[in-house]
Amino acid sequence: MARKRHEASERNVGEEGTIAPGRGGAPAAGGDSPAEPDAEAELATRPVVETPGEQVEEGMQGQTAATEFGADEADHLQSELQALTDRHVRLAAEFDNYRKRSERERSETWSRAQADLVRRMLDVLDDLERVTSHDPGATSAEVLLEGVGLVQRKLARMLEDLGLVAFDPTDQPFDPATMEAVLVAAPNDGEAEDTVAQVFQKGYTFKEQLVRPARVVVRKHG
Numbered sequence: 001m002a003r004k005r006h007e008a009s010e011r012n013v014g015e016e017g018t019i020a021p022g023r024g025g026a027p028a029a030g031g032d033s034p035a036e037p038d039a040e041a042e043l044a045t046r047p048v049v050e051t052p053g054e055q056v057e058e059g060m061q062g063q064t065a066a067t068e069f070g071a072d073e074a075d076h077l078q079s080e081l082q083a084l085t086d087r088h089v090r091l092a093a094e095f096d097n098y099r100k101r102s103e104r105e106r107s108e109t110w111s112r113a114q115a116d117l118v119r120r121m122l123d124v125l126d127d128l129e130r131v132t133s134h135d136p137g138a139t140s141a142e143v144l145l146e147g148v149g150l151v152q153r154k155l156a157r158m159l160e161d162l163g164l165v166a167f168d169p170t171d172q173p174f175d176p177a178t179m180e181a182v183l184v185a186a187p188n189d190g191e192a193e194d195t196v197a198q199v200f201q202k203g204y205t206f207k208e209q210l211v212r213p214a215r216v217v218v219r220k221h222g
Contacts (some may be wrong), residue, residue: 029074120158127151163207169196169214178203180213195219 007197131147169179174194184196196216203214 007071062173069214072088117162120162121155124155124158164200164211167205168199168202169212169216170199174195174216174218178210178213179220180215182215183217184220185217186221193219193221 033080040210042071120212127147131144131151134144134145134147167178169175172195173192175197179196182200183198186199187193187195195218196214197219198217199214200217201215204211
């Protein structure tokens with residue numbers, strides 16, 4: 001009976017070529033063994049776990065890169081600050097030179113204007129010297145007055161040419177911006193109040209700027 005079972009087992013091996021492995025059984029001699037897992041493929045699929053030393057090294061490299069970037073940025077900002085400082089100093093020096101040059105030019109212009117005025121007045125000064133050089137005993141008062149009148153008119157024309165304008169506000173409304181009231185007088189019949197009754201000194205403007213207000217008497221009821 002045992003012999004028959006052994007023979008049947010041998011026939012089965014010859015026909016099928018393999019014997020199904022049992023629990024803990026070995027593969028048949030002529031059959032293919034089951035595929036074992038590839039070690040390299042298994043290692044490739046495993047997650048990479050960094051060691052603490054690698055993490056520290058990467059952290060130090062990141063800190064070094066950040067430090068280098070911060071140093072470059074600081075150098076760049078320092079260069080920009082130095083450039084702006086140099087520009088500010090240069091502009092301040094240029095402005096100071098411009099201010100000094102403008103003041104010097106203004107002073108020179110004012111000096112030239114004063115020199116021109118003095119030059120014009122020299123002719124009037126010469127006329128006055130000629131008038132006063134006359135012998136009082138040999139010159140009548142009328143001649144002296146005529147000479148002085150000529151000098152006065154010549155001086156007035158010269159100042160008018162320069163831009164001086166005289167104004168006499170007699171009988172005009174009182175204007176405190178251009179007049180100075182020195183006395184108050186009661187108005188007569190028909191005379192308006194707050195008008196100029198008399199002018200003590202004429203007023204003057206020079207190129208539309210008030211040089212001296214007119215000194216006047218103003219009509220006003222007490």
